[in-house]
Amino acid sequence: MINKETIGYSFGMIKLNGNTYQYSAEIFFEMFDDRLKLMIIWYLSNGSMRFKELSKYLQPITNKTLSAKLKQLEELHLIEREVFAEVPPRVEYTLSPHGQQLKPVIDEVIAWSQHYAKTFGQTINEE
Amino acid sequence: MINKETIGYSFGMIKLNGNTYQYSAEIFFEMFDDRLKLMIIWYLSNGSMRFKELSKYLQPITNKTLSAKLKQLEELHLIEREVFAEVPPRVEYTLSPHGQQLKPVIDEVIAWSQHYAKTFGQTINEE
DNA sequence: ATCATTAGTATATTTTAGTAAACTATTGTA
DNA sequence: TACAATAGTTTACTAAAATATACTAATGAT
Structure with missing residues (x-):
């Protein structure tokens, strides 16, 4: 079968x-055995982000967890880490070419989620 | 941003x-905060499967875990459970219409994985 | 001189998820 | 009479993952 x-x-x-x-x-x-790594790809699919910025969007998440996830994604060749010699430090995370190729997956996830939300969800706070 | x-x-x-x-x-x-639920969708995207059959493909997995995941997927309206009045019992799991709509996600996952495997993997046991 | 800022690391603790192993119900078969 | 088979459930345990909290380095601003 x-x-x-x-x-x-x-x-x-x-x-x-x-x-x-x-x-x-x-x-x-x-x-992607945990939601966090795919969520990071989702956030980065929009452009680069700094550590703290990602942390803000992924709350509640601890530095330790985020740091570990970013390290894993880097080892998987899915994101790239760029350090700027500034104080306070600036580190930017960006999708690598292989990470970029996940875009179609993300797009289908978004499309499906919208469909699902339309069926089972309740839209609030329309602006 | x-x-x-x-x-x-x-x-x-x-x-x-x-x-x-x-x-x-x-x-x-x-x-899909864990790999198992999406993997079950992936298996079922091919047709219905029985409990034990899924268990075999998802090894190592315990009855308890698989049972819980199937229950969750059912509650999410993604799969359907059909019980046949037979002995020994037969229960078949099938994608619901909403589960079926995940097919494009799965397809992109497969496409991306093939691409990734081609770059970083090593094909063995060619037949 | 001290504070604020960023991107983490370190340590200890708690939570969660999953495992292992045994058990149940039902009926046909050896 | 006992066993086999399936689809689970139950209880106790373990390992993995995340948390909370405190800390560091470097420098510009107050």
Whole structure:
């Protein structure tokens, strides 16, 4: 029932960072095993952001957690970290080219969420 | 910087199940705050599956965890549960219409994962 | 001289999610 | 009579993830 044709073509088994995957999609599921990393991609899909700015949008989140997530995303080659030699420090996070390629995923997420909200949600504070 | 135009049009604030969201995409991120729920959608996007069958594909997973995830997905109106009056019991899980609408998200996930695997992965066991 | 600011790190604690293992109900089969 | 099979539930435990809180370095402003 589950095979190449049905659940995302896998072109064989894929080895990545010591792990073996049968289906390429499993790579995504392992990377985004928590909501935070995909949310960061979502925020950055709009342009670069600084550490504190991200923190503000992701509240409640601690520095430690955000710092860890950003480090993971950098290791996955999905974001880039640029340090500016200023005081107080300025560090900007931007999507890498591979991170940019997640844009279509994000777009579909937004489209689906709007559809879902339209069905089950209640719009308030219309301006 | 983050506003209606930039991060997924939200048509105001959305209230859903007691929670308030500024951006519709946040609904998705809350729903899929763990990898398992989206993986179940991914498996079911291919057709219905029984409890044990899903369990086999999601190993290592305990009955308790899988049971909880399926219950959550049902409450979110994303899957449907059909019980057959047989012994031993047969219960089939299928995507609901709203679950089906996640297909484009899944498709983009698969496409991106293939791209990512092509860049960073190593294909093994070619047949 | 002290404060404010940013981008974190460090330590200890708490919460949460998931695991392991055993159990239930039902009925057909050996 | 006991076992097998499925779809769970229950209880106790563990490990992972996040939190709270305090701290650091560097420098310009008050």
